Amino acid sequence: RWRQQMDRNLEFSLPEESDRLRLWKQAFSGSVPLSSDLKWKELAKQLTLSGGEIQAIAQETIAYTAAIEAAKVGYEQLLYVLTQRGLTLNIRLSKKRRSATAPLGEDQE
Numbered sequence: 001r002w003r004q005q006m007d008r009n010l011e012f013s014l015p016e017e018s019d020r021l022r023l024w025k026q027a028f029s030g031s032v033p034l035s036s037d038l039k040w041k042e043l044a045k046q047l048t049l050s051g052g053e054i055q056a057i058a059q060e061t062i063a064y065t066a067a068i069e070a071a072k073v074g075y076e077q078l079l080y081v082l083t084q085r086g087l088t089l090n091i092r093l094s095k096k097r098r099s100a101t102a103p104l105g106e107d108q109e
Contacts, residue, residue, distance in 0.1 A: 015051060020044035023051050027058030028073065035074030039091065046089055047082075057081055 015023060021044035028034060049057070057078075065077045075091060082089055 012050070014048055017044050019051075020047070020049065020054065023054045024058075027055050028062070032062055033072040035072045037074065038078075042091060043078075043089070047087060057085065060084075 021040055024040050024043045047054075060081045061073055061077050064081055065073045068077070070077060075089075079089060
């Protein structure tokens, strides 16, 4: 109903890959212990998200990491949050020598 009262629609484009890279790095504060295997460039490349979505995913990942009492934020925690949101990230986990994938959302192809 409120949309009928507006005479203009504002469209915001999604950030470019380089901007998403910066947003991912900024989303996790310096006080959050991070796994060294996180590949920020892969996150920025594969996940075409808004800054707000990146921030929300980061906050959920930090909260989930604390809830399970993990020592660091890593792919396991990030993939869990992405799965909950119906998003995909295709990565190669070096320690486990296997691929890890979260389900793909239609708009993420």
